[in-house]
Amino acid sequence: MPRILFVFLDGVGLGPPDPETNPLARLDLPAFERLAGGRPWTAAAPPLIRDDHLFLALDANLGVEGLPQSGTGQATLFTGVNCARVAGRHFGPYPHSRTKPVLARQNVFRRIAALERPHPQPSAFANAYPPRFFERAKKRNRWTVTTLCCLEAGVPIRTLDDLRRGRAVTADLTGADWRTLLGHDVPLLSEEAAGARLSDLGRSHAFTLFEYFLTDKAGHRQSPAEAERVLHALDRFFTGLLDSFDPEHDLLLVTSDHGNLEDLSVKTHTRHPVPLAAFGRGAQQFRHARSIADVTPALVEMAQD
Numbered sequence: 001m002p003r004i005l006f007v008f009l010d011g012v013g014l015g016p017p018d019p020e021t022n023p024l025a026r027l028d029l030p031a032f033e034r035l036a037g038g039r040p041w042t043a044a045a046p047p048l049i050r051d052d053h054l055f056l057a058l059d060a061n062l063g064v065e066g067l068p069q070s071g072t073g074q075a076t077l078f079t080g081v082n083c084a085r086v087a088g089r090h091f092g093p094y095p096h097s098r099t100k101p102v103l104a105r106q107n108v109f110r111r112i113a114a115l116e117r118p119h120p121q122p123s124a125f126a127n128a129y130p131p132r133f134f135e136r137a138k139k140r141n142r143w144t145v146t147t148l149c150c151l152e153a154g155v156p157i158r159t160l161d162d163l164r165r166g167r168a169v170t171a172d173l174t175g176a177d178w179r180t181l182l183g184h185d186v187p188l189l190s191e192e193a194a195g196a197r198l199s200d201l202g203r204s205h206a207f208t209l210f211e212y213f214l215t216d217k218a219g220h221r222q223s224p225a226e227a228e229r230v231l232h233a234l235d236r237f238f239t240g241l242l243d244s245f246d247p248e249h250d251l252l253l254v255t256s257d258h259g260n261l262e263d264l265s266v267k268t269h270t271r272h273p274v275p276l277a278a279f280g281r282g283a284q285q286f287r288h289a290r291s292i293a294d295v296t297p298a299l300v301e302m303a304q305d
Ligand SMILES: [Zn+2]
Pocket: 011, 070, 216, 217, 220, 260, 269
């Protein structure tokens, strides 16, 4: 089976290609465009369906009214179960209590570990978390969807130590926030180097996940300057990742939980579809995906082959 590298972007939808409101339509983002077959990431991008490369729009509304939220959206994305239906509404950013049993039993890490022919090193979560995160999460017993998936599946949550050893990537990609905001003496990386590091980490596991949430934050702030900074940083990250990625053997997936950043005229999330880019070996397995609930089932099926 190909090794699967999954880059999850929070709050990135496919919106109208209006450069006034949609930074993905306005900015020059060559690596993003490469992932979409040479088009900007907007609703105007035609679906791309090739054996080794897909770019599709996925529904994130899940048949539920209101604006999609991260708690239920991510739980759906990482279990394949429509968790907005389970919760009875869109809910977030943290997991809804009614979805916790679903996350405990059916999260993607557990499903990969439970395969008939398990991989010796099934899953990794590549994000590093600072000591402060663990202190707060333990005190309140409040975990994000992805860290809860890790706890339920016995996948280690990477720490400051992992980061110093070059075995993790920070949420801001470069480590600059860890230095200035958290006061940790960690090495500063370029975004390209962070992308190369993630690609490298992906080589030692059947499935590797990385989560990036500054896209959602920039969307809520409605700041074109911040959106530009975040998207250019991500574009450099994807450049570094793609340059060291082997699409003949491995598969890169990029998707999101709901729209937000693609419409800076509103402060909230949107009901726009989200992109699914699948690049590399086995990409065609995802061609029938229609909503964010279809990603994990296709991924698990692929890992089984
Ligand atoms: Zn949000």
